[in-house]
Amino acid sequence: MSEFSIEFDGVSKAYGQTPILKDFSLKIPAALTTALVGESGSGKSTLLNLANGLIAPDEGTVRIFGEAIGSQDLVALRRGMGYAVQGAGLFPHLTVVDNIGLVAKLADWPEADVTARIDVLFGMLNLDVELANRYPHSLSGGQQQRVSLCRAMMLNPPMLLLDEPFSALDPMTRTAIHREFAELQATESRSVLLVTHDIREAAKLAQYIVVLRDGIVVQQGDVASVTESPKDAYVELLLGALS
Amino acid sequence: MNVIGRLSFMGRVGLIALLLCASLTLQAKPITVGSKNFNESYLLAEILSQLLEADGFEVERKFGLGGTLVCYEALLSGEIDVYVEYTGTLEQVILKGSDLHPTVDQLNLRLDDRLQMLPSLGFNNTYAIALKRRLAEAESLKNISDLAGRDDLAIAFSLEFLNREDGWPGLAETYGLKQSPTGIDHGLAYRAIDDGKIDLTDAYSTDGDLKRYGLIALLDDRQYFPDYFAAPLLRSDLPSEVIASIGRLTGRLDDDGMRELNGEVVVSGKSFAEVASQFLIDEGMVTGEVVTGPGFFTGMLDNTLTHLKLTGIALLLGCIIGLPFGVLAFRIPALARGLVYGAGLLQTVPSIALLALMIPLFGIGEFPAIVALFLYSILPILRNTITGLTSIDPVLKRVSVAIGLTSMEQLRWVLIPMALPTILAGVKTAAVISIGTATLAAFIGAGGLGEPIVTGLALNDTRLILQGAIPAAGLAIVVELLFEFLERLIVKPHMLKGELSG
Numbered sequence: 001m002s003e004f005s006i007e008f009d010g011v012s013k014a015y016g017q018t019p020i021l022k023d024f025s026l027k028i029p030a031a032l033t034t035a036l037v038g039e040s041g042s043g044k045s046t047l048l049n050l051a052n053g054l055i056a057p058d059e060g061t062v063r064i065f066g067e068a069i070g071s072q073d074l075v076a077l078r079r080g081m082g083y084a085v086q087g088a089g090l091f092p093h094l095t096v097v098d099n100i101g102l103v104a105k106l107a108d109w110p111e112a113d114v115t116a117r118i119d120v121l122f123g124m125l126n127l128d129v130e131l132a133n134r135y136p137h138s139l140s141g142g143q144q145q146r147v148s149l150c151r152a153m154m155l156n157p158p159m160l161l162l163d164e165p166f167s168a169l170d171p172m173t174r175t176a177i178h179r180e181f182a183e184l185q186a187t188e189s190r191s192v193l194l195v196t197h198d199i200r201e202a203a204k205l206a207q208y209i210v211v212l213r214d215g216i217v218v219q220q221g222d223v224a225s226v227t228e229s230p231k232d233a234y235v236e237l238l239l240g241a242l243s
Numbered sequence: 244m245n246v247i248g249r250l251s252f253m254g255r256v257g258l259i260a261l262l263l264c265a266s267l268t269l270q271a272k273p274i275t276v277g278s279k280n281f282n283e284s285y286l287l288a289e290i291l292s293q294l295l296e297a298d299g300f301e302v303e304r305k306f307g308l309g310g311t312l313v314c315y316e317a318l319l320s321g322e323i324d325v326y327v328e329y330t331g332t333l334e335q336v337i338l339k340g341s342d343l344h345p346t347v348d349q350l351n352l353r354l355d356d357r358l359q360m361l362p363s364l365g366f367n368n369t370y371a372i373a374l375k376r377r378l379a380e381a382e383s384l385k386n387i388s389d390l391a392g393r394d395d396l397a398i399a400f401s402l403e404f405l406n407r408e409d410g411w412p413g414l415a416e417t418y419g420l421k422q423s424p425t426g427i428d429h430g431l432a433y434r435a436i437d438d439g440k441i442d443l444t445d446a447y448s449t450d451g452d453l454k455r456y457g458l459i460a461l462l463d464d465r466q467y468f469p470d471y472f473a474a475p476l477l478r479s480d481l482p483s484e485v486i487a488s489i490g491r492l493t494g495r496l497d498d499d500g501m502r503e504l505n506g507e508v509v510v511s512g513k514s515f516a517e518v519a520s521q522f523l524i525d526e527g528m529v530t531g532e533v534v535t536g537p538g539f540f541t542g543m544l545d546n547t548l549t550h551l552k553l554t555g556i557a558l559l560l561g562c563i564i565g566l567p568f569g570v571l572a573f574r575i576p577a578l579a580r581g582l583v584y585g586a587g588l589l590q591t592v593p594s595i596a597l598l599a600l601m602i603p604l605f606g607i608g609e610f611p612a613i614v615a616l617f618l619y620s621i622l623p624i625l626r627n628t629i630t631g632l633t634s635i636d637p638v639l640k641r642v643s644v645a646i647g648l649t650s651m652e653q654l655r656w657v658l659i660p661m662a663l664p665t666i667l668a669g670v671k672t673a674a675v676i677s678i679g680t681a682t683l684a685a686f687i688g689a690g691g692l693g694e695p696i697v698t699g700l701a702l703n704d705t706r707l708i709l710q711g712a713i714p715a716a717g718l719a720i721v722v723e724l725l726f727e728f729l730e731r732l733i734v735k736p737h738m739l740k741g742e743l744s745g
Contacts, residue, residue, distance in 0.1 A: 052645055078647035089642040093660045093738055102656060103646050137737050151646065161645075 002066030005030040005159055005191035006051050011060035013046055020046045021215045023060070028210070030065070033185055033192040035202030037238065038212035044195045047212075048161055051193060052081050065158070079103060082152030086164040088144040090136035090151075097132045100150045107155065121150040125180055142173035149181070159191040166201060178204055199238045203227055211235050273301035274485055277314050277323035280307040280686065281429060281701045283368065283449060283505055287327040287473065289519040291489060297529040298488040305607065307697045309595075309686030310403070311336045313602055317688065318358060318478060322606040325477035325489060329368060331469040333360065333476065335409045343409075343469035359479045361486070362493045363472035366449055366501040370404065370468045371460035372414075373446035375436065379459055386464040388418055390443075397441040398422055401429035404445040409469055411445075417467045430700045433458075447471075449498055451505025452703070473501075495526060509703070542695065547714050549609075550691035553684060554677040557613050561620030561673050566666070569628025570654060579629055586622035594619065594680045598687050612681070612689030619680055620673035627669025631662030664734050671726040678719045682711065692718070 006028040013021045020043045028034045036044040049055045050062050053074045062069045064077060090099050100121065101114045109117075122129060125146040136144055145165055152160055166174050182205055185192065196202055202209050203223050210220040211234075219231040230236040274295055278288030285306050292302045305323050308314050315337050317323045334345045338353050347360050354360065372387055379385065382393075390396070404410035405426050414420065427435060432444040433452045446453060448460060473496075475489050496504070507518040516534050523529035572579035592600070597618065601611030635658060643657040659666075685693030692711040699707030730739070 054641065054645055075647050075649050078645060081645075081647075083642065083645040085638060085642060087638065089638050091639060091643075091657055091661070093735060094656075103648070106648065106652055106656075135735065135737055 002063075003030055004028060004063075005034075005065060006193060007061075007063040007066075008047065008050070009061045009063065011050065011057045011062060013050065013055065013057050019215070021057075024215060024217075025060075026210065026217055026220075028191075028193060029208055030191045031189045032208050033190075033194060033206045034208040034210060035194045035196055035199075035206035036210050036212060037196060037199050037202045039197060041214070042212040043215040044212050045163060048163055048193060048195050052078050052083065052161055079107065079155055080157045080159060082155070082157045082160040084145075084148045084152040084160070084162050084165040086168050088136070088141075088148040088165075090144055090147060092136055095133050095135055096139070096147050099136065099147060100154055102151075104154050117154060117156075118150070121153060124153075124184055125149055125177075140173075141169055142177060145169060145173075145177060146180075149177075157190075160193070162192065162194045164196055167196065167198065174201075181205060211238065273303045274325070274481070275303045275305055275323045277308055277317055277326035277688070278304075278306040279311065279314055279326070280309055280697055281447075282451065282508060283447065283473075283501065284327060285698065285701070286504060286508060286515050286518060287364070289515040290492070290522060291325065291327065291475065293516070293519050293523055293534070294491065294528060295485065295488055297523065297531075298484075300485060300488065305688040307685055307694060307701065308607060308688050309599070309697075313599070313607065313687060315476075316602050317607045318476065319355065320606040321478065322608060322688070324481055324485075325475055327364070327473050328360065328476035329471035329473055330360075330363070331369065331409065331471040334469070336407065341408075345470070347472070347474055357479055359477055359486075361475040361477065361490055363474040364492050365473075365494045365496045366498045367470055367472050368447045368449040368498075368501065369463075369471045370410065371446045371448045371450075371453075371463070372443055373436070373450075373453060373458040373460050374443045376457050376459045378442060379461075384461060386462045387414070387467070388464050389461070390422070391419055392421075394422060396422070396443055398424040398443045399427040399432060399435065399441040400424045400445045401432065402426045403429075414467055417465050428700065430703045433703055449501040449505060451502060451507070451509040454502070454506045455510045491528060495528075512704075543710060543714055546690065546692045546694055546711065547718065549689075550678070550681055550693075550715070550718065553609060553612055553616060553681045553689060553691050554674065557616030557677055557681075558620055558670070558674050560613070560617040561624050561677075562670060564617075565621045565624030565669075565673075566628055569625045569666075570632065570659075572625070572629050573632040573658075574650075583622075583626055583629065586625050589618045590622045594683050595686065598683060602687060607688040609684075609689045611687055612684035612691075616677050616681055616684070620677050623669045623672040623676065624666075625669075627665050627672070628662065631665030631669075632658055634665070635661050661738070664730065664739055667726065667730050667734070671723065674722050674726065675719050678715060678722060682715050 004027045008024055008026045011021055011024045012019070026047075036047060038044050046055070050057055051064065053069050069077065094102065097118055100118055104114045104117065127143065127146050127150070131139060131143060136147070139147065148165060152162070166177060169177065178201070185205070194202070194206060207222060208220070209223055209226045211218045211226065213234055219226055219235050226235065227239060230239050276288050276292045276295070278284040288304065288306055292304055295302050305317070308317060311332055314323070314326050314328070318326065330345055330347060330350060333350050333354070334340045334342055338350070340353070342349070347362055350360055372390070374384065384390070400411055405424060411424060427441070427444065432441070433456050435441045436444055436458070437456050446458065446460060452458070453460065475492070477486065477489065504518055504522055507513050508515060514535065520529070520534040524531070524533060568582055572582045594615070597615045598612065601615050605611035605614060639657065639661070643653045648656065681691050682693035682696055684691055685697040692715040694711065695707045696711035696715075699705065699711065
C-alpha cells in the first residue's frame, strides 16, 4: 500500500471561466487524519470531490492509494471511501438503520453482519438503540451527524472523506462528537480527509494540516509545525482563532 | 417500498390489457350497426338492429358516432357494417357532388365499390327552418323568403348546418339573407328556442321535437333544400341474407310515420328499443312482445365499467411510457425540454379533435379512445416525474453518488422514493383528466359514461345526461380519494410535509 492516501498530481480544474485549481500537486499521508483548512473558495471542497470522482480534473491525475482514478470502477472506489457532509445528508425516507445499512445491503452483506456492524457503530458514537427505527427528521442535529458518521464507516472503509460534517452543530454537541471521533481514530488509524474552515477543529482532530488559499497550498505539515510557526499572515489570521 | 417491482407489475398489467384489446378485435364479428348522434339516427339504427336480430343475426350496436364522416370512415374500415344515411348527405358531404335531387341508383354508381346504398326507407328528412308557431303567426312569417331583412330575429344554427355547402351559405345566397347566425349544439337549440333565447334554428323535417315544442317549419318557397331520403348504407361484402333482411325496411316509413316515431321518443319519452319494437310489430315484420328499454341503473354499471377500462388502460400505458421517459429526461436534461414540449403540445389539441384524429389511424371504438386518453395522460405523469426528481435536495443527490450507489441504485433507493409524492400527484392528475375526457370517447363509439351523455345531449334528455354525468363525477371523486389513500399507504407522512431536511 502506498504511503499516501491521496495524491494530486498536476491537477487543474475550472468551473466555466473560473479556475479553481491550476497545476496543483499535493500528497496526503495515509493512516492519519489530514485537515484541509481554508476559507470558502480556497478549493478545499473541490479537492474532496476530485478524490472520490464526483468531479473529474480538467488536467492532471488523482491517485488513491497509488492507483489513478479512471483506471478503476468508481462505485467500488467510493465504497472504499466513507462520506459525510455538513447537515448530515441523511435520506429522509429511510430509517436510521436503513440509512446506515443501505450500501452494505446493496453490497450483499448478510443481514446478520449488517445488524452486528450497526450495533458496533452505535456503541462507538454513543447512539441510543431506540433511535434505530426512527426517521431522520425526528432526530436532533447531533444525532443526525452521528448517524451520518455511522453510515460513512459502515463498510469499514480504509478512507473517510468528511466535508465540514461538524460545522452546523452547536458547540456542546460538536465538542462531544469531536471527542468520540478522536477516540475512534486513535484506535482505528484510518486515512481521513477532513475539510474544514475551522483551524481549531483541525488542530483537535488532525495530525496533519494543509492550509489552502485560492487553490494554492500555503503551508502543510504536522499540527505542531503549522500552529507554532505559521508561514505567513494568512495562516496567522486563521490561527488567531486559536489564541 | 419496491418501486421497480411495482413498475414491472404495472408493465405486466399493461401488456395483458393490450393483449386483451387485440384479442377482442380478432374475434368473429357480429353485424355491427352504427348511428349518428341524433335522435332519428339512433331510432333507425335500433329498428335495423331489432329487425336483424329477429331474422337471426347477432348484432353489435355502435350508436352515437360523432357525425357523417365518422360513420362513413367507420363503414369503410369495417368498424361498422351498416348505418342509415341520407341521399343528400351522401351526395354533398361524402361524394362532394352538387346534385340536389340524386337518386339512390345514381349515388351507387359513384360510391366506393366496397359500399352500397339500399333503396330509401321512404321519408325525406330535409332541412327546415323552424320557429314557434306563435311567433310565426304574430310576425306573419310563412316562407323562408320572409326572413329577408329581419335582423331583429335571433338565429342560431347547428355547426354542421352553419358550415356545409347545402346548409346556411347556400340558403343565404338563394334567399339573399344577410344575417349572421351563431352556432349552437343541435340538441340545445330547441331548449334555447323554448326559453325564448333564440327565435329560429335549423331542424329536420321529420323531427319529433317540432311537435314537442310547438314549432312549425317555414316553407322552402324557392325549393332550395335538397332531398334527404333516408336509406341504409352498408358494406357490399355483407352476406346477401343480411342485405335482404335490411332491405325489408324499404319504403316502410313516410315523413309522417317517421315524425310520429321520433315524437314517441322525444315527446312521450319512450326508449328507442320500445319504439322500434312497437313499430316492427305494428308493421308485422316481427312477432312477439314489445321490448322495453333498459332501466336507469342497468346501463350505468356497464358504462361505468367500460369507462374504468378505458381510463385504466390509458393510465397504465401513460405510466409505462411517462415514468421511464421522465427518468430518462432527468438523467439527460437536454431531452427534458423536448419531451415536455412534445407532451404539452399533445395536451393543447382539443380532446374532441384528438379523438377525431384517431379515426383515420385506428378507426372507431375502444382502441382509438384509449390511444387518445393515453396521449393525454403522458404530460402530467412525465412532467411530475421530472419535477419530482429534479427538485430533490442536491446535497442528497451528491451523497447518493458519493456513498457508492450505482445509477440504478440511486434511482431505486433514493431518487424515486423521494420523488414519489410528486410522481403520484401527476398520476392522480392524469387519472382525473382521463375520466373527464373519456366521456367524449362516446363520439367515436368507445362507449363508457359518455354514451348516455352524448345520447342525452342529442335527445335533449336531462335524465340521460345525468345518467352519465353523475357517475362520471362520482368516479372522479372516488379516484381522487383512492389516490389519497394510496399516498398515505406508500408515502411516509413526514415526506408529504416538506420536512426533507434529513
